Amino acid sequence: MSGTIYFDNNATTFVAPEVFEAMKPFLAEEYGNPSSLYKLAGRAKAAVDAAREDVAALIGAEPDEIIFTSCGTESDNAAVLSALSGGGAGARLVTTSVEHPAVLNLAKRMEKEGRPVTFLGVDSRGELDMDELRGSLDGAGALSVMWANNETGILFPIEEIAPLAREKGVPFHTDAVQVVGKMPIDVKEMPVDYLALSGHKLHAPKGVAALFVRRGAPFREFLVGGHQEGGRRGGTENVAGIVGLGVAARLAREGLEDERTRVRAMRDRLEEGLLSTCEDAHLNGDPGNRLPNTSDISFDFIEGESILLLLDREGICASSGSACTTGSLEPSHVLQAMGVPYTSAHGTVRLSLSRYNTDAEVERVLEVMPGIVKRLRQLSPFGRADPAG
């Protein structure tokens, strides 16, 4: 990792050394299938059970409410389809226009196939209209609202939404992939029916995730197969990955205080520094209502991909809501839903920190970014200080 300054932790995170160490035996000599009947298999089963307890403890769930899956997308898909499973083909899904594609594109496909879907919009601060949400729940079949937005870090008020859904009898799923491990969560206090989390966002490897399904909530198997995961998810367990997720969950619990204090302080320092040293830069979203680790900044008159490539030359990893980085031609659906003008949406950079970042790394970004912005503005026909010529 030497030379790399990694500020893209909402995309993925590095595998914590403790996680990797714990996984190793299960990629080598401890290869038993948890379903088999000998000691080798028993050890694998015990490891999966222990991991289930650790993951449950991170969000205040009971171990039997945790289903291990392969990725956040699988968790989201399984939850939304389960939430709707009690209502028939005409049951209306309510969701938001700024969801992660794991929910958004599933909802769009279902709409195309004839299911009624309500997409709730957001205001320029990235926030929902709670009256609109309340109204949309009348007669709804299911509700799916992300807890924190992956691009802006904006938090939706799940503590208000969950009781509302409960009151109206609408099964409620929250995509909490960006929140778990960054902020404390207790599903005992929060009446959500389903909650998705993903390993690689909290320093476990890719390929392992989990879905919380509250006891009594309707559930329909997404992967139909054997009796694994209490008959709710067929397929031989990814034992090593699950062990890694368990350890990562334990580390995340220990790190929550650090996220709340040190990570937030680094993010704030980074953000204030960038906004004060770069002209025509704007923060996207409500600054007071965000994940502690995320900053989404638009730089007018320049384009995100160019910024990322110049940052990459300095060893700095970041993301952009710009169109050009993904091959799509339109800027991010989240920025468009917030009404961020195209003039700045194309020049958006997301910096997302983790507890493994350091103050020195923040200073390095602050050192190089103004030069990069200036350099690209000198090449741009827009927003030029000296329009003559």
Add this chain to the structure above:
Amino acid sequence: MWNYSPKMMDYFLHPRNAGEVESPDATGQVGNLVCGDSMKLTLKIDKETQRITDAKFLTFGCASAIASASALTELVKGKTVEEALELTDDDIASYLEGLPPEKMHCSVLGADALRAAIASYRGEAPPESVIDEKDLVCHCFGVTRHKIEDAVRAHGLTTVDEVTNYTKAGGGCGKCKDRIAEIIADVRGEARPARPERPSKMTNLQLIKLVEEALEKDIRPALRSDGGDIELVDVEKAPEGPRVTVNLKGRCAGCAASGITLKHFVEQTLRQRVDPGIHVIEDETDRGAE
């Protein structure tokens, strides 16, 4: 992560001829902020020899757009105006040792800027400056049928995705993809893909409902993203086709391009979604109140 060639990265990191030439003889600016890339090309041209003696560029866009613009300036320097006009987007892409397929529109932008600059030098109207509304296919990126046909012919394109890579058409809301498929088929002399027919007779109530639906789903979101809005005032049936009266609001109301928005975007969308005979007019009654 894009697979950029070393030469392209070199032209992005060390752009040649960035800036504007002093008192240029020719200027071409194409693209805009909304589209996500834009280029301004300025040229110095020797009147005697018709040779381009200097060329500079300014680009808003991704790395490949910047590199393409810089490559273009290198390619045109020393050429006569006639020779320069022979340059194509492919020449720019090959000069950079290739561009990823999704980025081919960056080289097209360069070629367009060059044509616009030479047109200005010759005192002609810039190409595509007067867009016949019937010719406009992609409203998100303002791409005409003519331009799509050219790209299909020049590069032997066969799929809608390829057309999007070269021209951007179809890369926004995606509603024009069917039309692009038809254009590809037309140019290539193939049978047109089947297209669903729309009911031609409808009651006034159905008409109003469809207009409202199209406004809400297809038109308002786009206007709002630019800080504007639209209000439906009236829908009347008329022999020449339904007449839809609207009010542009917010930033659209005072926008100099509101007439274009109305005709090119609102009317075209309603024609596509509701009835091909629709005419959109702006409500004149409360103009004085503003």
